[in-house]
Amino acid sequence: MAVLYRSTRSDRDPVSASQAILQGLSEDGGLFVPDHMPKLDVPLKDLAGMNYREVAFEVMKLFLSDFSDEELKDCIRKAYDEKFDSELIAPIRQPEKGGAYYLELFHGATIAFKDMALSILPHLMRTAAAKNHLDREIVILTATSGDTGKAALAGFAGVPGTKIIVFYPKNGVSSIQERQMVTQTGDNTCVAGIMGNFDDAQSGVKAIFTDPAVKELLAQSGYQFSSANSINIGRLVPQIVYYVYAYTRLLAEGSIQESEEINFVVPTGNFGNILAGYYAKQIGLPVKKLICASNANKVLYDFFGTGVYDRNREFILTSSPSMDILISSNLERLIYHIAGDDPAANAAYMRDLAQGGRYAITDRMTEELADFAGGFATEEETAAEIARLYKAAGYVIDPHTAVASSVYESYRKSAGDAAAAVIVSTASPFKFESSVMKALGQEHDMDDLALADKLSELSGVPVPAAVSSLKGAPVRHTRVCEKNEMLNVVKDFLGIE
Ligand SMILES: *Cc1c(COP(=O)(O)O)cnc(C)c1O
Numbered sequence: 001m002a003v004l005y006r007s008t009r010s011d012r013d014p015v016s017a018s019q020a021i022l023q024g025l026s027e028d029g030g031l032f033v034p035d036h037m038p039k040l041d042v043p044l045k046d047l048a049g050m051n052y053r054e055v056a057f058e059v060m061k062l063f064l065s066d067f068s069d070e071e072l073k074d075c076i077r078k079a080y081d082e083k084f085d086s087e088l089i090a091p092i093r094q095p096e097k098g099g100a101y102y103l104e105l106f107h108g109a110t111i112a113f114k115d116m117a118l119s120i121l122p123h124l125m126r127t128a129a130a131k132n133h134l135d136r137e138i139v140i141l142t143a144t145s146g147d148t149g150k151a152a153l154a155g156f157a158g159v160p161g162t163k164i165i166v167f168y169p170k171n172g173v174s175s176i177q178e179r180q181m182v183t184q185t186g187d188n189t190c191v192a193g194i195m196g197n198f199d200d201a202q203s204g205v206k207a208i209f210t211d212p213a214v215k216e217l218l219a220q221s222g223y224q225f226s227s228a229n230s231i232n233i234g235r236l237v238p239q240i241v242y243y244v245y246a247y248t249r250l251l252a253e254g255s256i257q258e259s260e261e262i263n264f265v266v267p268t269g270n271f272g273n274i275l276a277g278y279y280a281k282q283i284g285l286p287v288k289k290l291i292c293a294s295n296a297n298k299v300l301y302d303f304f305g306t307g308v309y310d311r312n313r314e315f316i317l318t319s320s321p322s323m324d325i326l327i328s329s330n331l332e333r334l335i336y337h338i339a340g341d342d343p344a345a346n347a348a349y350m351r352d353l354a355q356g357g358r359y360a361i362t363d364r365m366t367e368e369l370a371d372f373a374g375g376f377a378t379e380e381e382t383a384a385e386i387a388r389l390y391k392a393a394g395y396v397i398d399p400h401t402a403v404a405s406s407v408y409e410s411y412r413k414s415a416g417d418a419a420a421a422v423i424v425s426t427a428s429p430f431k432f433e434s435s436v437m438k439a440l441g442q443e444h445d446m447d448d449l450a451l452a453d454k455l456s457e458l459s460g461v462p463v464p465a466a467v468s469s470l471k472g473a474p475v476r477h478t479r480v481c482e483k484n485e486m487l488n489v490v491k492d493f494l495g496i497e
Contacts, residue, residue: 230272
């Protein structure tokens with residue numbers, strides 16, 4: 001049965017997968033969710049014999065019902081190619097004997113896990129545009145906490161029929177992250193820093209996106225917005241793949257038995273990655289717990305512990321900036337599901353969140369959260385975990401991965417849960433080398449590229465091209481705006497009034 005996509009906020013008619021990808025967000029401000037959960041129809045032991053691209057096809061075809069097999073295979077082939085510096089695409093390692101597995105999702109063009117979805121999204125979007133006879137140019141509008149921006153720019157740069165505009169918090173990203181974005185080439189790209197944090201950027205984008213007057217203005221000029229943020233199901237669906245792939249790799253190497261349940265530990269910000277893990281479980285992957293790891297911005301940890309989501313708190317800048325988020329957009333999809341796929345109930349919670357910054361779910365809904373466990377790591381714990389793992393195994397992890405790794409160490413002790421566990425490793429340590437070197441007690445008062453060489457020496461891992469190519473790359477984007485000026489940036493770039 002074909003999967004259609006409904007809004008989390010109203011009973012309006014569902015749309016096809018390709019329409020959901022083109023629109024990004026429902027017109028009522030809700031997110032698109034599958035109208036039913038498909039089931040994996042190939043046995044896990046057969047999937048264990050497949051490569052990443054083949055597993056991607058088996059998983060994604062379940063959700064992208066109006067894409068033909070040929071179209072989907074073509075998108076997958078174009079996405080998961082030599083842009084990745086590992087043939088496995090997402091290699092899995094076990095640095096400590098008997099310890100956790102690390103699923104490395106940072107072998108793509110921008111060395112963070114956003115590449116897993118953003119290397120395929122432009123292809124899905126172009127296919128969806130052709131399928132729906134779209135004659136307008138697509139304008140991708142994106143807020144980034146650091147990694148989405150570059151991955152989306154890299155994915156969409158030079159793609160005909162698209163333009164891309166990225167807003168990032170001017171003082172809220174790492175030095176390498178900022179350099180990666182402001183040196184982006186391609187006439188169809190625009191990057192601006194905003195004087196605010198990620199939540200401001202995300203709210204600003206959402207406001208522009210859902211403003212009917214702006215939509216009309218764009219249409220008159222032959223444009224239509226779409227989103228490359230993790231609210232787009234074209235981001236979410238490709239992320240389900242690597243949960244299945246990780247499981248089948250462990251099965252293939254004999255580390256687990258067929259149908260044995262395993263845990264995944266996910267460093268979480270906007271709740272997109274871990275929601276994909278939840279969907280992987282729903283389609284039949286044997287997952288025990290999804291462990292949601294937060295940094296000091298522990299709004300999700302508090303939510304899992306109390307059933308109260310409360311963003312009224314101080315926003316803390318940490319060494320894991322891609323998780324510095326107080327409004328986790330994709331949590332809305334989980335709320336909708338645990339409310340019994342009820343758009344009215346979900347819409348009421350989201351109204352409470354918009355108005356008072358807070359909502360409390362019912363006891364019955366809290367019971368539905370049993371698939372999850374929450375944990376958080378302080379800045380000190382995060383740095384200590386980077387040092388511990390390096391000392392124990394010579395393996396260097398980035399601060400986001402270290403948050404998850406630290407949370408897992410505490411979880412394993414306190415819950416006494418000995419199931420095999422996969423730490424979802426979301427960034428290369430080279431992307432956050434300054435924090436990493438500090439955690440390792442290394443002198444780090446040098447420029448980015450010299451520091452990269454030092455980290456390479458220490459870890460035995462070559463400097464990734466994503467970092468070495470920054471050397472001498474000219475800055476092409478210098479615009480910085482106030483958070484209420486974002487619409488002007490959009491209008492200027494598109495040349496509309
Ligand atoms: C985006 C990002 C996260 C958070 O992922 P969500 O899907 O937003 O929860 C974690 N780590 C890194 C390195 C990221 O880029």
